[in-house]
Amino acid sequence: MSAAGRAPPAGDDDTGFGVYIHWPFCLAKCPYCDFNSHVRERVDERRWLAALQSEIDHYAALAPGRTVTSLYFGGGTPSLMAPETVAAVVVAHPEVPEPTRELRFGPRFGLGLAFPEDAGDTKCVTKQHGSVNVCISEDDWPVEIEPVFRISSVIYQGSKIIARYVDGRATRYFANFPTGAYDRVVGHFRGVYGPPQLLWDRKVMLSDGLTVDNPVTVWRKTYPATGTIVYLEVRRHDDVRRDFADGRMGVVRLYIDGTDSVFAGMSTGNFLLLR
Numbered sequence: 001m002s003a004a005g006r007a008p009p010a011g012d013d014d015t016g017f018g019v020y021i022h023w024p025f026c027l028a029k030c031p032y033c034d035f036n037s038h039v040r041e042r043v044d045e046r047r048w049l050a051a052l053q054s055e056i057d058h059y060a061a062l063a064p065g066r067t068v069t070s071l072y073f074g075g076g077t078p079s080l081m082a083p084e085t086v087a088a089v090v091v092a093h094p095e096v097p098e099p100t101r102e103l104r105f106g107p108r109f110g111l112g113l114a115f116p117e118d119a120g121d122t123k124c125v126t127k128q129h130g131s132v133n134v135c136i137s138e139d140d141w142p143v144e145i146e147p148v149f150r151i152s153s154v155i156y157q158g159s160k161i162i163a164r165y166v167d168g169r170a171t172r173y174f175a176n177f178p179t180g181a182y183d184r185v186v187g188h189f190r191g192v193y194g195p196p197q198l199l200w201d202r203k204v205m206l207s208d209g210l211t212v213d214n215p216v217t218v219w220r221k222t223y224p225a226t227g228t229i230v231y232l233e234v235r236r237h238d239d240v241r242r243d244f245a246d247g248r249m250g251v252v253r254l255y256i257d258g259t260d261s262v263f264a265g266m267s268t269g270n271f272l273l274l275r
């Protein structure tokens with residue numbers, strides 16, 4: 001983590017400040033790289049998290065009353081951080097303003113929604129002795145953004161939404177869009193929820209070996225009564241499905257922190273059955 005010294009105290013002209021989190025690990029060292037990055041077989045993430053939290057606490061004490069308006073994850077390869085480590089770092093910034101509205105995919109799709117007994121336009125695969133259902137439905141994006149989500153991919157055709165239901169309740173949603181529409185999708189959610197809480201600047205490798213920027217824009221909402229944290233994420237390149245990032249598709253996903261991926265236990269064959 002870097003910081004350029006003591007932050008000035010809060011005042012009427014306080015416009016907030018950003019925090020940079022450095023994750024100095026990569027799977028391999030690129031020959032041209034002069035970043036502070038290192039290859040390690042194993043990283044003790046508990047120790048790293050403790051160190052990050054200690055550093056955050058230290059600089060928080062030097063900036064009383066100031067507002068953190070963005071978190072920036074760099075590296076190295078910060079996408080290698082375990083989700084729990086990222087979440088714990090994020091929770092270390094309770095002053096980041098959050099949306100007041102419930103985070104949703106569209107009017108019809110919200111977390112906690114009951115598994116649809118009447119299938120209608122929905123096709124599902126059942127897993128884990130019936131406790132998990134993964135379903136593909138027609139979307140209900142607002143008309144101004146819906147065309148962006150009409151795609152042709154190996155997992156579905158058209159404008160669809162994938163949902164994961166655990167014990168009858170929706171825990172995750174997923175949809176792809178063409179990579180070139182990233183700014184438009186982010187703009188749509190900005191219009192609905194306001195400024196995002198997190199901006200991650202990541203690099204990912206495509207299947208042809210090319211390394212590209214993969215910005216991620218994140219809205220977060222916490223529910224103190226239950227301790228539930230919900231994230232809405234837009235990624236320019238879909239790097240959540242496979243080892244390599246998708247050069248053609250971006251992804252938007254909505255999920256309850258700590259729940260399994262939409263794709264956990266699912267194969268490409270499962271999705272072929274749903275088409």
Ligand code: SF4
Pocket residue numbers: 025026028029030033034035037075076077203211
């Ligand atoms: S992935 Fe990025 S930070 Fe890591 S070695 Fe390659 S260029 Fe450097």
